[in-house]
Amino acid sequence: MAIAQAAPLLSVRGLTRRFGGLTAVDAIDLDLAKGELVSIIGPNGAGKTTLFNLVTGLDRPDAGNVSFEGQDVTGLSPETLAAEGIARTFQLGRVFGNLSVMDNVLIGAHTRLRAVKPAVPLIGPLLELGLALLRPANVKAEEERLREEVKVILSRFGERLLPRIEQPAYSLSYANRRRVEIARALALKPRLLLLDEPTAGMNPTETAEMQALVAELKAEGLTILLIEHKLEMVMRLSDRVIVMDEGKKIAEGAGEQVRTDPKVIEAYLGHGLSGAADQRESAA
Amino acid sequence: MSSWLDYTINGLIVGNVYALVAVGLALIFGVSRLINFAQGSIYLVGAYIGWVAVVQLHTPLPLTIIVVALAAALVGLIIERFGLRPLQNSVRIAPLLATIGISFVLDQLVMLTFSPNPRALPSQLPDVRFQIGGGTIGPLDLLIAGVGLTSALLLFAFLRYSKLGWAVRATAQDRDAAMQMGVDVNRVNQAVFGIAAALGGVSGLLVGMYYNQIDTAMSLQATLKGVVAEVVGGAGNVPGAVIGSLLLGLVESYGVAVFGTSYRNLFAFLLLVVVLVLRPNGLFASARQAPPEPLTGTFIAPSRPVRIPRWALLVVLGVFAILPLLPVSLYVLQTLINAWLLGMLALSLTLVAGTIGQVSLGHAALLAIGAYTSALLSLNFSVPVGLAIIGGGLTSAALGTALISPSFRLRGHYVSIATLAIGEIVSLVILNWEGVTRGPIGVSGIPPLSLFGYELISPTSIYWFSFAVMVVLALLQARLLGSHLGRSFRAIRDDDVAARAYGLSLNRYKSLAFIFGGFAAGISGGIAAHLYSYINHETFNTQQSILALTVVILGGLGNVVGAVVGSVALVGLPEVFRIAAEYRILIYGIVLLLLVRFRPQGLLGTI
Numbered sequence: 001m002a003i004a005q006a007a008p009l010l011s012v013r014g015l016t017r018r019f020g021g022l023t024a025v026d027a028i029d030l031d032l033a034k035g036e037l038v039s040i041i042g043p044n045g046a047g048k049t050t051l052f053n054l055v056t057g058l059d060r061p062d063a064g065n066v067s068f069e070g071q072d073v074t075g076l077s078p079e080t081l082a083a084e085g086i087a088r089t090f091q092l093g094r095v096f097g098n099l100s101v102m103d104n105v106l107i108g109a110h111t112r113l114r115a116v117k118p119a120v121p122l123i124g125p126l127l128e129l130g131l132a133l134l135r136p137a138n139v140k141a142e143e144e145r146l147r148e149e150v151k152v153i154l155s156r157f158g159e160r161l162l163p164r165i166e167q168p169a170y171s172l173s174y175a176n177r178r179r180v181e182i183a184r185a186l187a188l189k190p191r192l193l194l195l196d197e198p199t200a201g202m203n204p205t206e207t208a209e210m211q212a213l214v215a216e217l218k219a220e221g222l223t224i225l226l227i228e229h230k231l232e233m234v235m236r237l238s239d240r241v242i243v244m245d246e247g248k249k250i251a252e253g254a255g256e257q258v259r260t261d262p263k264v265i266e267a268y269l270g271h272g273l274s275g276a277a278d279q280r281e282s283a284a
Numbered sequence: 285m286s287s288w289l290d291y292t293i294n295g296l297i298v299g300n301v302y303a304l305v306a307v308g309l310a311l312i313f314g315v316s317r318l319i320n321f322a323q324g325s326i327y328l329v330g331a332y333i334g335w336v337a338v339v340q341l342h343t344p345l346p347l348t349i350i351v352v353a354l355a356a357a358l359v360g361l362i363i364e365r366f367g368l369r370p371l372q373n374s375v376r377i378a379p380l381l382a383t384i385g386i387s388f389v390l391d392q393l394v395m396l397t398f399s400p401n402p403r404a405l406p407s408q409l410p411d412v413r414f415q416i417g418g419g420t421i422g423p424l425d426l427l428i429a430g431v432g433l434t435s436a437l438l439l440f441a442f443l444r445y446s447k448l449g450w451a452v453r454a455t456a457q458d459r460d461a462a463m464q465m466g467v468d469v470n471r472v473n474q475a476v477f478g479i480a481a482a483l484g485g486v487s488g489l490l491v492g493m494y495y496n497q498i499d500t501a502m503s504l505q506a507t508l509k510g511v512v513a514e515v516v517g518g519a520g521n522v523p524g525a526v527i528g529s530l531l532l533g534l535v536e537s538y539g540v541a542v543f544g545t546s547y548r549n550l551f552a553f554l555l556l557v558v559v560l561v562l563r564p565n566g567l568f569a570s571a572r573q574a575p576p577e578p579l580t581g582t583f584i585a586p587s588r589p590v591r592i593p594r595w596a597l598l599v600v601l602g603v604f605a606i607l608p609l610l611p612v613s614l615y616v617l618q619t620l621i622n623a624w625l626l627g628m629l630a631l632s633l634t635l636v637a638g639t640i641g642q643v644s645l646g647h648a649a650l651l652a653i654g655a656y657t658s659a660l661l662s663l664n665f666s667v668p669v670g671l672a673i674i675g676g677g678l679t680s681a682a683l684g685t686a687l688i689s690p691s692f693r694l695r696g697h698y699v700s701i702a703t704l705a706i707g708e709i710v711s712l713v714i715l716n717w718e719g720v721t722r723g724p725i726g727v728s729g730i731p732p733l734s735l736f737g738y739e740l741i742s743p744t745s746i747y748w749f750s751f752a753v754m755v756v757l758a759l760l761q762a763r764l765l766g767s768h769l770g771r772s773f774r775a776i777r778d779d780d781v782a783a784r785a786y787g788l789s790l791n792r793y794k795s796l797a798f799i800f801g802g803f804a805a806g807i808s809g810g811i812a813a814h815l816y817s818y819i820n821h822e823t824f825n826t827q828q829s830i831l832a833l834t835v836v837i838l839g840g841l842g843n844v845v846g847a848v849v850g851s852v853a854l855v856g857l858p859e860v861f862r863i864a865a866e867y868r869i870l871i872y873g874i875v876l877l878l879l880v881r882f883r884p885q886g887l888l889g890t891i
Contacts, residue, residue: 056785082787090785096778097586098890103771111787116768129796132767133760143768170586188786 015064026247042244085191097170108187299533300432304487305510308480310525314456324507325390330485356485364477388873402499405492518566553705587885608744623855628808630847632801638841641777646707652824654680654806655813673810680806685798726820840886
């Protein structure tokens with residue numbers, strides 16, 4: 001597996017976040033090359049999701065920096081980072097419950113609206129309001145195009161979502177909500193996709209489907225940062241694996257290499273390497 | 285001219301009284317993450333029970349205090365048991381709305397029992413003043429300070445040393461963990477509501493004695509002051525609430541000393557807005573806390589809107605359009621004109637509270653801005669009435685959005701508090717800015733409605749005009765909901781964190797929602813001004829805000845048709861059943877409570 005040494009897509013240096021006395025993320029370094037899939041594993045509470053929050057702007061670091069495509073993006077708002085092409089899914093599944101599947105995924109495409117969101121300073125928002133009410137031909141065409149795109153994205157999930165396209169998300173099964181989340185992330189046409197436990201709470205069939213989908217996305221060249229407890233999936237998909245424990249990076253490297261690392265085994269000790277973590281996850 | 289020491293003593297005494305209310309609010313917020321908007325009503329009930337005890341039963345002072353504390357605690361227990369416990373597992377908006385409804389029901393019950401006229405509440409204490417340094421202090425001041433300190437000590441001992449007190453603290457820290465450890469959360473809630481109500485009731489009694497006057501308007505003021513003090517101290521923080529209260533008392537007292545009494549309330553609300561903007565977690569919260577746990581779209585009740593076929597809508601629309609041509613009485617037309625005006629306000633509120641999830645309790649302020657702008661434009665600058673009304677709508681959109689913008693970073697209950705405070709600020713500015721608004725005298729002689737030079741005097745023409753304006757606004761709003769903005773607004777309501785992660789700027793879209801909603805409300809206010817021909821700072825009051833909120837809940841949050849149907853129902857049905865005016869607010873409150881409990885999605889469903 002060749003790791004591009006040229007300017008990485010995402011580069012994290014010394015990223016630190018403290019909550020009171022607890023250092024949730026402790027001086028993490030991380031590089032992600034274009035097209036690479038890196039997994040972050042570690043026991044619950046290791047700081048994986050906090051790291052995601054820091055990279056996507058939902059939380060601000062106490063120290064360290066994040067750069068994306070060579071630009072320093074530390075502490076930028078999540079809106080700005082979304083517009084830069086960073087999309088994520090959430091650990092507990094945050095779909096918009098009262099919105100239909102179609103609308104949920106269309107929100108994913110929000111940063112790509114152009115016709116209805118002219119980039120005019122100051123009066124931009126008012127123009128947006130006016131265009132939303134008037135809906136000239138180019139606005140209608142844009143909306144139509146995005147709706148078609150959404151259908152294409154949803155067809156990646158076979159018949160799971162397409163028949164339910166007009167149903168509100170709260171009525172979907174848990175697994176389907178996770179799929180809607182991923183569809184919403186794909187609608188952003190991300191340059192970097194962060195997946196936070198995409199298979200949490202899924203049964204083996206559903207997990208296999210999700211694994212196939214992530215493999216497909218990787219094959220299409222998408223750069224992916226993955227948090228996952230199911231180690232078999234991690235080993236199959238990842239170019240590299242990073243292990244976190246108590247906020248620190250304790251190991252990094254190819255899957256097999258990490259798996260036999262004594263520090264990693266110690267971190268998981270008493271939990272079993274993969275089984276117990278899975279069970280705890282599905283209980284949560 | 286009293287000395288600064290007097291103002292300081294006064295500030296601390298008043299702060300002590302606020303503390304009794306705020307501590308109760310903080311306890312309740314601690315265990316149930318709920319801002320109890322009914323706290324001021326319990327305070328009101330306490331004051332009136334005290335009046336009954338003192339004036340009619342002639343109880344001695346210690347007994348009066350005990351009677352008031354017990355009676356108020358009983359009210360608190362009833363609220364907890366029947367008003368809030370059934371809502372434990374419902375969406376977050378439900379208990380918020382329930383306490384608002386309970387507050388209106390209690391206030392109205394007191395008003396109906398005792399009449400709204402102020403009453404004297406003698407203090408039963410000798411009227412002497414002791415000289416201290418440059419200031420004076422009376423026995424009542426000492427009593428208030430004593431009650432404040434005693435309750436603080438008792439509360440501290442209870443929380444620190446009793447088993448139930450431990451349970452309260454454990455529940456406040458982590459409700460789920462406490463439950464798993466076998467804490468009976470219902471008992472904790474009961475205890476907290478009982479204590480909070482007892483403190484609130486005694487506070488009402490003491491304030492009544494302090495000013496030797498009680499009236500039914502005390503309730504809202506007490507809620508606001510208590511909430512301000514609590515939020516300043518940090519929501520759920522009991523010692524913070526005490527310090528926040530004393531601070532608020534001092535700020536008010538010094539403010540009155542410098543600027544005069546009519547500005548008293550303004551300081552409280554300005555303090556609130558400043559704290560909410562600069563330190564939304566209160567003065568004593570650590571600056572950075574762990575980010576809140578994800579909450580997945582549970583702010584409003586999930587539901588599917590009732591689909592109404594287009595032809596049915598058109599038929600109903602047609603019937604209302606030709607109504608004046610049918611043999612209907614003027615009374616019916618007048619009632620419906622009121623319904624259409626309320627409908628415009630409800631459209632505005634259903635967008636703001638329903639579609640984008642910012643439950644505004646100060647919506648009448650938008651009416652007032654629109655009304656004053658339109659009235660003053662036509663009177664002072666001879667702007668034609670039609671244009672003046674549009675000017676009112678635009679001003680309301682711009683000014684309303686600017687005023688509310690500091691609260692865009694807030695969530696849930698805090699938005700309601702901020703809007704309530706901003707509503708009060710608007711009304712106080714109207715009262716005090718005499719150069720422009722003519723102050724307490726109000727604006728009279730506002731020209732009647734006219735369009736292209738033709739005056740609309742006949743009820744028929746006014747009916748058509750208001751109906752047409754409302755229909756146009758409703759159609760525009762329906763079109764808005766069908767656009768990308770509709771889904772963006774609803775996404776922000778369902779989950780603002782996920783919405784931001786997908787590039788939706790909260791400031792931008794909340795502003796747009798308030799601009800659109802502010803316009804509709806401003807138009808409604810503008811039309812009302814020209815219809816009434818006289819307006820003052822009390823024409824558009826909190827009652828209207830609450831009525832509009834009830835309409836919105838009744839129709840279904842975010843539901844355009846629902847807002848109109850709800851307006852016709854809440855304006856029309858009391859007329860049909862000939863319910864006397866003084867009972868209406870009571871009925872609105874009860875309707876709100878029943879809806880929250882039994883049909884939270886409203887008649888036509890949330891959109």
